[in-house]
Amino acid sequence: MGTNPRRTEAPALRFSHASHLKLACLLGVLYSLSVIQAQDVHSRCGNLTPSPTLTPFVQPLPIPVEIDISTGSQLTLGAYKISQSVHPDLPNTTFYGYGTSQDTATSPGPTLNARRNVASFIRFENHITDAEHILTVDKTLHRATPANGGVPMSVHLHGADAEGKFDGHPEAWFTAAGDKGPTFIATNNTYPNEQPASLLWYHDHTLGYTRLNVVSGLAGLYFIRGGSGEPGSLPEGRYEIPLVIQDKQFYPNGSINFPDLGSPLSPAHPQWCPDYFGDTILVNGKAWPFLDVVGAVYRFRILNAANARAFTLSFSDSRLQFVQIGTDGGYMWAPQLLQNLTMAPAYRVDVLVDFSSVPVGTTVYLNNTAPAPFPDGDPINSPPSTRHVMKFNVVQSIPGLPAQSVVIPTSIGSAPSTAAWIDSAVYRNVTLDVVLPPDLTFLLNKNHWDDPVTETPKLYTTEIWDIIHLIPGGIHPIHIHLINFLVLHQQAFDLTRFNGGLCSLLLSYPESLSCYTEAPQPPDATQVGWKDTVVVYPGTRLRILMNFAPRDWPQLHVRSHHVPRLRMALSQPGPRGP
Numbered sequence: 150m151g152t153n154p155r156r157t158e159a160p161a162l163r164f165s166h167a168s169h170l171k172l173a174c175l176l177g178v179l180y181s182l183s184v185i186q187a188q189d190v191h192s193r194c195g196n197l198t199p200s201p202t203l204t205p206f207v208q209p210l211p212i213p214v215e216i217d218i219s220t221g222s223q224l225t226l227g228a229y230k231i232s233q234s235v236h237p238d239l240p241n242t243t244f245y246g247y248g249t250s251q252d253t254a255t256s257p258g259p260t261l262n263a264r265r266n267v268a269s270f271i272r273f274e275n276h277i278t279d280a281e282h283i284l285t286v287d288k289t290l291h292r293a294t295p296a297n298g299g300v301p302m303s304v305h306l307h308g309a310d311a312e313g314k315f316d317g318h319p320e321a322w323f324t325a326a327g328d329k330g331p332t333f334i335a336t337n338n339t340y341p342n343e344q345p346a347s348l349l350w351y352h353d354h355t356l357g358y359t360r361l362n363v364v365s366g367l368a369g370l371y372f373i374r375g376g377s378g379e380p381g382s383l384p385e386g387r388y389e390i391p392l393v394i395q396d397k398q399f400y401p402n403g404s405i406n407f408p409d410l411g412s413p414l415s416p417a418h419p420q421w422c423p424d425y426f427g428d429t430i431l432v433n434g435k436a437w438p439f440l441d442v443v444g445a446v447y448r449f450r451i452l453n454a455a456n457a458r459a460f461t462l463s464f465s466d467s468r469l470q471f472v473q474i475g476t477d478g479g480y481m482w483a484p485q486l487l488q489n490l491t492m493a494p495a496y497r498v499d500v501l502v503d504f505s506s507v508p509v510g511t512t513v514y515l516n517n518t519a520p521a522p523f524p525d526g527d528p529i530n531s532p533p534s535t536r537h538v539m540k541f542n543v544v545q546s547i548p549g550l551p552a553q554s555v556v557i558p559t560s561i562g563s564a565p566s567t568a569a570w571i572d573s574a575v576y577r578n579v580t581l582d583v584v585l586p587p588d589l590t591f592l593l594n595k596n597h598w599d600d601p602v603t604e605t606p607k608l609y610t611t612e613i614w615d616i617i618h619l620i621p622g623g624i625h626p627i628h629i630h631l632i633n634f635l636v637l638h639q640q641a642f643d644l645t646r647f648n649g650g651l652c653s654l655l656l657s658y659p660e661s662l663s664c665y666t667e668a669p670q671p672p673d674a675t676q677v678g679w680k681d682t683v684v685v686y687p688g689t690r691l692r693i694l695m696n697f698a699p700r701d702w703p704q705l706h707v708r709s710h711h712v713p714r715l716r717m718a719l720s721q722p723g724p725r726g727p
């Protein structure tokens with residue numbers, strides 16, 4: 150048996166409670182009983198013990214430390230084991246966090262501010278010396294297997310247009326003891342930052358460990374700022390607020406409650422939980438924080454860093470709305486006004502909110518109405534505590550906060566002209582399939598993650614991919630590395646008839662033997678703009694368009710934070726065409 154710190158900490162916690170009785174004899178009995186019970190304490194996927202009751206909105210929103218990497222000098226960023234408070238009524242939580250030293254490491258990690266067209270150079274180091282991960286590792290999964298044990302890490306800068314060798318490949322992991330995965334090349338990564346101004350995020354991406362390392366805290370924000378595409382007169386400084394939203398669950402001793410018993414859907418993997426949903430909502434590492442704001446326009450740069458939970462954000466006061474001005478890939482040429490803002494995992498949104506729409510003294514809650522899993526949901530995953538995210542107090546003034554002059558843009562740049570791209574595009578189909586129990590493995594075009602490369606897009610070409618979701622149940626956020634894409638349309642089909650062989654996806658709607666149940670529909674509000682991650686609904690074909698630029702070496706995978714073995718690798722693009 151591996152040593153699981155949770156099982157050794159649980160008796161200590163009970164000991165602490167019992168000590169109030171000050172009865173040494175009874176204490177001894179309780180302690181020995183609790184040891185016996187603790188060995189039976191397990192946390193089952195989909196049925197976690199609720200976190201201790203924590204009073205929401207009692208602590209101010211922290212802003213992660215910012216590090217300026219806009220000058221091109223090298224930054225060394227390490228992963229460390231840290232202790233951090235999520236809530237004043239909960240003992241400190243053990244996380245893994247990124248930082249420039251043991252003392253400064255945090256979860257989320259520091260926010261890195263890069264400048265467009267100025268390359269950044271980041272050296273990643275692994276200072277996590279634990280022999281065993283703080284969370285239970287399912288050793289039946291396809292995963293990193295360092296010879297000397299420990300906690301492997303591989304850092305992916307999600308959304309970056311960089312060389313493939315700096316992409317944080319799942320098998321490019323390394324440990325504090327010096328073990329390295331088969332595709333490891335270097336710990337010194339270069340990011341050109343030549344792409345449009347946007348919000349990226351860095352997070353762990355190790356094979357079989359991503360879901361564990363991210364929920365343990367290994368994630369942070371990365372801004373690319375500046376360049377010709379930036380509109381002027383947007384909120385900045387203390388009016389521009391990053392929000393990293395995650396759900397987690399906690400034991401009374403403060404440790405992260407992550408399942409050590411898996412899902413009945415995948416008995417071959419007794420400790421793997423395909424979807425982790427926590428009952429506690431963290432923003433920038435704190436449970437349900439609050440933020441004082443003045444009656445002005447604020448800019449929120451929001452990341453959904455949850456493993457599996459989608460968030461549909463809205464304000465408790467309908468006078469407040471979101472003006473979404475940006476997506477994963479940067480600014481939107483057509484900002485959209487939204488009452489509800491749905492974000493799948495890994496989504497980034499850039500929104501403006503005008504708090505002058507409500508009087509000073511107003512209290513506003515940022516709520517979440519998304520079912521989990523999205524969109525059908527099981528109520529067990531959405532207790533009332535998951536319905537609140539944070540609170541805003543609209544106040545008269547904040548000391549030291551300068552006035553600002555803001556223009557809410559109605560357009561930013563111009564829409565890309567896609568007609569010529571579409572005319573010359575190469576088409577591919579990508580199906581999402583699943584191997585049913587006991588294995589529950591997700592497949593792309595019936596291929597396993599580690600099967601040979603099947604798709605070889607060429608440099609300087611445009612491709613249109615039809616992503617066809619054949620798995621009943623929830624959405625799949627699809628993320629493509631190293632490139633941004635546009636959703637052209639989506640089209641629902643009858644999955645039951647398709648699986649029964651009663652219709653064809655090759656026939657157009659409304660032909661009688663076509664599986665499609667509607668004409669192609671324009672992308673919805675969650676799918677517009679330049680994207681690197683997009684939701685695909687079950688029984689839907691999603692059509693995306695992308696241009697392969699010189700630096701791209703793409704790998705398509707369904708976000709492996711909770712999927713252990715799924716990727717369709719694309720080969721390194723061939724030489725430039727005629």
Ligand SMILES: [Cu+2]
Binds near residue numbers: 306307308628631
């Ligand atoms: Cu990515």
